[in-house]
Amino acid sequence: MKFSETIAKMKGEHTLLLCHDQADSDAIGAAYALARYIGGDVGVPQAVATHTHRLIEELELPVVIAPDTTSYLHVVVVDAASPVQLRESMPERFWFVDHHPQNDLQQLALGGLYDPVSSTCQLVYRLLKELDAPLDRKTGLALAAGIMTDTINFHKGDAEAFRTFGEILDTCGLTHEEIQSLYMADERRDRGAICQAAIQAERHEMDGYHVMVTEIGSNIPTFAARALFDLGADVSVVGYARGEEVEIRMYIRQELSIKHKLDAAAVFRTVDGMDQGIVWGYSLFAGYRAKGDLKILLQNIVKAFEKRLRS
Ligand SMILES: [Mn+2]
Secondary structure, three states: OOHHHHHHHHOOOOEEEEEOOOEOHHHHHHHHHHHHHHOOEEEEOOOEOHHHHHHHHHHOOOEEEOOOHHHOOEEEEEOOOOHHHHHHHOOOOOEEEEOOOOOOOOOOOOEEEEOOOOOHHHHHHHHHHHOOOOOOHHHHHHHHHHHHHHOOOOOOOOHHHHHHHHHHHHHHOOOHHHHHOOOOOOOHHHHHHHHHHHHHOEEEEEOOEEEEEEEOOOOOHHHHHHHHHHHOOOEEEEEEEEOOEEEEEEEEOHHHHHHOOOOHHHHHHHOOOHHHOEEEEOOOEEEEEEEOOHHHHHHHHHHHHHHHHHO
């Protein structure tokens, strides 16, 4: 049976659309669109990512924190690649939709849709199209937002991602600017913090590549890392510390990642001192969260790149 038919059967039944922890827009967008069609709840294990708050507000979406997965007839996990990302909310029986290059959930799932494309949202769009489901404005906004996030604002992406984004704009009467405005740090204070982080950034040149490292005073390291990346960094690393809590985000340019066989998440896992926290991400982006000393961790990240790019 096609997974779209499975989805169709869930319609009207008590269903949970479960995102990975620190759900990003691709997860929330996919979950929202499916929830809208099926009529279910959207949940996350602990929290959603800061950059997704605006989208959630726009969608007026109630997100269930730490949902009781056993109380649902069906659980569909979206945009998650491994059980670790589901924490205590790891369901016993679940379906899944995902696009990550590696996925350790699929062998545990009842079934689902797996295709290592650019975003989960484009897979959900495929499903809804197969079902001839109507695409309202909010569903379009949700899916387009997810595609924008996972293509890193169209810095990368397969043909389907671009095509789907265009189709959504067309069908739902949306504009690129409307989707983009969900991600602009529209608070003047946040933009100031990003500018300040950029000014203070250290730039290391290694094998002709620009490795930029900085700290930011607001808890928006992902935005800042993306801003440095857009500025021209081949590797952008931004850390944020509040007391002992440390957040670090990193983007790596694809060309560099291929040339030096670098996987952002794998790099983080091997940096000195970073075994203490949680690492997530994939080849071109990684996130890190833990208690620790930010300055030392950032120095160790630089050292890790020195070792890899200069050898
Ligand atoms: Mn994704």
